[in-house]
Amino acid sequence: MKVKTQMEGDIAVVHVSGKLMGGPESENMRNEIKRLIEDGVKKFVINLHGVPWINSTGLGALMAVYTSVQRSEGSLTLCHVSDRIQSLFMITKLLTIFDTHPSEKEAIESFK
């Protein structure tokens, strides 16, 4: 799994691509968010454009990241969520937890 971050003002846009299926694969994402929190970032967009599907373990990694951001009194939103991931959110009743947007632009604008 690849993780790449770009700053849009005070918003960290974290591009995730590849397999988000828990274990060491998702450590990259968790470590990157942790580093950004330690740097004082409060606003996060995770762009899942490069992630066609996730499993429940990957879902758990997203939950862990969400919880870390919440604990730091920050906010997190997701964008480019595939239909299959959206279905998984619906099945697990997490649609009410995760704020999702169709595009990165809309996700960034949601903070303004």
Add this chain to the structure above:
Amino acid sequence: MPDAPSGTEEVVLPSELEVLDSIDQSTLKYSRLAGIDDDTAGMVAIAAIEAVTNAVLHGNAACGGKEVRVRYEWEPGRITITVHDEGKGFDLSCVPDPTDPERCMASSGRGIYIMREVMDSVEFEMSNELGTTVTLMKSA
């Protein structure tokens, strides 16, 4: 789906999460052969990925020397997927409801729930000697 063919296919895989991509592709392929529409096939693939994730991480405890057997059986309008690991199984009555408000923020414990929500039936067979088998069935 009168023209959908019937068939079976079995694969033996190492206990590695890297196999999930091939599980995804195979499940989509055989679901479509059963005449299942693309959206439903995607959901079946989600369930199959969960079953194999459980087999790798919990059943075989990600032990490289152990194997996961996956069998696909398809016929017009129906697919059955059987996933077997070498683990002793678990107590199904101890699996919590991940949608319980007290559990909804948990970072684990959603796999079996997802399988049951997606498939028409999910059956477990567990044996200390023979391992654990989960059978997933979905009709079009």
